[in-house]
Amino acid sequence: MNKERKLIIAGNWKMNKTVAEALDLAAGLKLELANVKEVDIVVCPPYTALSEVSKAILDSNIRLGAQNMSEHNVGAYTGEIAAVMLKEFSVRYVILGHSERRQYQQESDALIARKALAVHRAALKPIVCIGETLAEREAGQTEQVLSTQVRGSLAELDKEQMVETVVAYEPVWAIGTGKTASPAQAQEAHAFIRRVLAGMFDETVARKVRIQYGGSVKPANARELMSLPDVDGALVGGAALEARSFTDIIKNSI
Numbered sequence: 001m002n003k004e005r006k007l008i009i010a011g012n013w014k015m016n017k018t019v020a021e022a023l024d025l026a027a028g029l030k031l032e033l034a035n036v037k038e039v040d041i042v043v044c045p046p047y048t049a050l051s052e053v054s055k056a057i058l059d060s061n062i063r064l065g066a067q068n069m070s071e072h073n074v075g076a077y078t079g080e081i082a083a084v085m086l087k088e089f090s091v092r093y094v095i096l097g098h099s100e101r102r103q104y105q106q107e108s109d110a111l112i113a114r115k116a117l118a119v120h121r122a123a124l125k126p127i128v129c130i131g132e133t134l135a136e137r138e139a140g141q142t143e144q145v146l147s148t149q150v151r152g153s154l155a156e157l158d159k160e161q162m163v164e165t166v167v168a169y170e171p172v173w174a175i176g177t178g179k180t181a182s183p184a185q186a187q188e189a190h191a192f193i194r195r196v197l198a199g200m201f202d203e204t205v206a207r208k209v210r211i212q213y214g215g216s217v218k219p220a221n222a223r224e225l226m227s228l229p230d231v232d233g234a235l236v237g238g239a240a241l242e243a244r245s246f247t248d249i250i251k252n253s254i
């Protein structure tokens with residue numbers, strides 16, 4: 001597939017996989033994806049499996065991501081994880097502002113913006129998630145919601161940092177529901193996000209930023225979604241939990 005930006009496909013394992021299960025999955029992916037050079041591949045295990053998965057994918061083309069990170073560097077923040085701790089395991093990417101964290105942990109755009117800056121200061125790359133709910137889409141508020149989230153969640157970044165940031169468009173109504181945005185809906189939202197980025201930063205920055213689609217991506221719909229001009233990869237939940245389906249998503253996207 002001939003793309004303007006290199007595809008980045010990331011698996012968000014969420015709160016799944018013991019260390020043994022994570023190692024099984026990592027071993028399968030390492031084997032199946034060994035020859036893939038066309039796509040940046042990222043896996044985001046739970047914190048408890050980062051150390052072992054990091055060792056398992058050493059010397060492979062698979063990069064490690066975390067699912068969240070503290071905005072603080074060190075100190076009395078019970079239950080939080082700092083950038084320096086993630087770097088010990090060669091983590092390269094950090095998912096921020098996933099809709100589940102926005103919903104269950106009340107994460108705000110302002111907090112996500114501070115976290116994104118902390119991720120960059122540690123020389124890691126954030127994957128910043130945005131997306132509208134079904135109610136917001138049905139009320140015709142999709143563009144307003146996306147614009148607010150893009151402007152709010154990326155507010156602290158400069159142009160150089162923005163270029164090294166991945167945005168994940170994940171319509172909340174498509175996450176884990178089996179409902180996927182239609183190609184037209186996905187392309188429209190991605191193009192809109194890129195226009196907002198051009199307004200916030202400039203055209204050059206907007207053209208360089210990779211925007212992933214997330215929401216029930218599967219082997220069967222990956223090719224069509226990844227072929228859209230403004231879709232530069234995928235953030236995959238359910239289908240990233242098995243080597244076969246995650247591998248097929250990647251191979252079908254090449």
Ligand code: PEP
Pocket residue numbers: 012170174175176177178214215216217235236237238239
């Ligand atoms: C996600 O949670 O980021 C996601 C896209 O999940 P799923 O692929 O299961 O819809």
